[in-house]
Amino acid sequence: MVAVFNKEVLSWYLLAVKLNETVQANLPRSQPSTPGSPFRPPPPPPIYFTRGEPIPEELQRQEEEEDEEGKDEEEVRVVVAVAAAAPRVESEWAISVRDRLEQARHEEAAVPWSRFSIYRVPKSLREGDEKSYVPQVVSIGPYHHGKRRLRDMEHHKWRALYRVLRRTGHDVRLYLDAARVLEDRCRACYEGRMALSSDEFVEMLVLDGTFVLELFRGAAGGAGEGFRDLGYDRNDPVFAMRCTMHGIQRDMIMLENQLPLFLLDRLLGLQIGRPDQHGFVARLAVRFFDPLMPTDEPLRKADRARIESSTRAAAESFDPLTETGLHCLDVFRRSLLRTGPKPEPRVWIRRWSHTRRVADRRRLQLIHCVTELREAGIKFRKRKTDRFWDIKFADGVLKIPRLLIHDGTKSLFLNLIALEQCHSDCSKDITSYVIFMDNLINSEDDVSYLHYRGIIEHWLGNDGEVADLFNKLCLEVVFDFDDSYLSELSERVNRYYNHRWNTWSASLKHRYFGNPWAVISLIAAVFLLLLTCVQTYYSVYAYYRPP
Template sequence: MVAVFNKEVLSWYLLTLKLNEAVQANLPRSQPSTPGSPSKPPPSPPLCVTRGEPIPEEQQPEEDDKDGEEESTAFATVAHRQESEWVISIRDKLEQARHEEATVPWARFCIYRVPKSLREGDEEAYVPQVVSIGPYHHGKRRLRDMDRHKWRALHRVLRRTGHDVRLYLEAARALEDRCRACYEGRLALSSDEFVEMLVLDGTFLLELFRGVAVGAGEGFRDLGYDRNDPVFAMRSTMHGIQRDMIMLENQLPLFILDRLLGIQIGRPDQHGLVARLAVRFFDPLMPTDEPLRKADRARIESSTRAAATESFDPLTETGLHCLDIFRRSLLLTGPKPEPRLWIKRWSHTRRVADRRRLQLIHCVTELREAGIKFRKRKTDRFWDIKFADGVLKIPRLLIHDGTKSLFLNLIALEQCHSDCTKDITSYVIFMNNLINSEVDVSYLHYRGIIEHWLGSDRDVADLFNKLCQEVVFDFDDSYLSELSERVNRYYNHRWNTWGASLKHRYFGNPWAIISLIAAVFLLLLTCAQTFYSAYAYYHPP
């Protein structure tokens, strides 16, 4: 009786496996039984075993072997089918990866989406608030108000030059594939929408560049705009536009701007003039004491009127976009020290640092206790820091409400683009090490090194302490590594610390100096009195 019961269970199990195979193979099922007639399991073959009689030993193994073979065959069939589908899915994914590897122009990327690790907590620093440039933020509802002014700019260009709009559309169409290759990720715009965006945004940028280049609002009036124009005039709106145009996700490739401007001035193959105009346009955002030298400004204005007959600096000729041009203008003129190996006791550890290993030097308060002095260095290059004879000379840095967004986007560009040096990142991390609290900011402000328009010194300290979050940094790639090493060597010298402590305690104010002199004088008198008393005792008169 036990053997019969096991055979019925095995038959049910095999029937379930076959039904499962039929469903997976999309085969039609058998017709259901008529209502009211309950389905019965198939009758098991009769067994020649009487009730209570034991099963012969020679018959039991044969039936068990047969059932085991059928069960193993069914399991093997199902497992083989499932494994085949799994392998097919893996092969599809590999084919998709091979196609992406072959078609995506990784080497041409220069306009990136800011990684999530960098933008956490500072979303507004990377997202435009006034105007969208390029495809990433194109068509967003809160930025559509500026679209009508873009069309006004295109209409003004066509009216001023007498050109047909098809001339610009055809030029942009010829560069469409090259422009698409500059952007990271898939773009949702169609071919016509993308070309229209290139012409519209590019013309808008060029009108702003040319209008600001002359200065004092004369450039916009020369281009035909009214002095009370809500956008094309030197108003407060211009500052917000400049901030948006310096964001990494809000860029157009430089070569499309060169082509559009070349068509306007009758020289389609020119290059370099847009870079000059961009440097002049972003002049107010420069975090320096004297943002642009008068000689450079005169050269830019003269080249604008002369339509750039001479070639521009090679560093800006090969620029990627406006943010890259701005960064190059910050780092231009004056050689920086070559990075050298970071030689310290922990140099055997991995070089890519995390938040715990971004400490290049000590803060201002600790360095002052070691006798290091701070002086303002007279130069218009804020990154050009010097150290000699215990004096750290730092150029003046201007901090305003757009400095945070400016530095964050410059750091994002250096983090995303492998061909960029990490000079801005090195400078920001260096200043972050110097500034730990509002006391450090207050002293740097007192020395004329930091000038800020924020609410308090605490806000400046928070700004620098939050700029370097989730930043990947290599000590050996920093142009300030040698300087930091020399500062740390000076800091670790005990005589310097003792001398600074003595000076701080006893020479901090005039009364302390007078007290020290009086104490020394009394000590000398005491020593003299003791000497003469002992001398008179051993050598009486």
């Protein structure tokens, strides 16, 4: 322990102590010593010197030694005093630590972890592509509420609320009171603390919820008729089927831009006079987000009848209307997976990855790319179904449904993957499909061939942009390939790929049967070879057996 002293103060203090000792030494000791007390010899009598008389050197040396001893004693006293004060400082620090632990305990008990459904996208996922997770036109919910670049849409929300009140004849307090009742339940759906007060939060719920419902109901009418039926002008800048609607749809499908579905059900129920209804908002949401669907392949009647007759019970597990969804993104995800059961994931462990069950795309390779699979003799065909994730493999033919890629596909897939990464009750089906396609597509040539086969249709600039899109979708995604519904299919494809005879036969077909001229050349070469063999035979035969 280090003690810092003021020399001037310490000198005066020692002088006062020395003077006190001198005075005490000159006082008479009149009290007798009690029995048992230690014997103390009387102090030596003081020695007086006249002014001008020199002090002996022995006495001077004795006084200096006594002064040094006195200084040492005082320093020890000060150090002891500082040491005695040190535990008080440590106890205050320990008290602050306990206070923080108590605060953490209260926060742990107050946060409803199991009720989270609308998450903030983790930084590990959003690095390098912030725009795909952050709304650019309209904010829905508290995460991006009040941001400057999104304030232009606020007065349109007030217009929507005014239109609803005018159309229904209700008082605004009816909706505010209903949202107030659901306030705590709504707050529990969001992650982290929110700076909005109770009144601000309730106002935000009513404004945003009414705006969303007006868009849903207007788009359900089709071709702009729905908005006109609700009382909006055909040239309305927001509530009309205009070019801005695509940007609004893309923002409203983002994970951080959601409202709880039960709130939307309550607000819509108040508008139509059935406060306890549920399921209607989910139907409206699926129809509103239909332009964002990654496929436009209609389901054939034969397939639809087969699915409905043989797998009705299993298909219900993918129907967004049979269960209460979390929010619009969750409803849209369920609608993507609604039209039939997927194969259950099968636990399979490859020898080269026995100790790596959980991995990202840098370590996980479910399947080889298109170019390598073609060299092994695997063929690619388009599968006619509206289930873009339903991939089949049999007899060396990989059948993949058609995938439509537009400027909103990247944001859609990223937010679906973020939902599956954050919400523990979600399966990883969309993540499995995206990783599978990422493995298939490594270059622009892979995209070009899939486009040639009708498997990929895109509205981007070139095939290289599509390859770059898939190669960046799952950069920081943690994924267990045992949970993938495509794990068994990938295993069968890899077994076919590793069979040497398949590679040799594919190489023969690619080199000699790639086009008609190569086939004709091969047939001519074989015919000439046969003629040469016949000619050689008769020449040798005539030599040994002349006519």
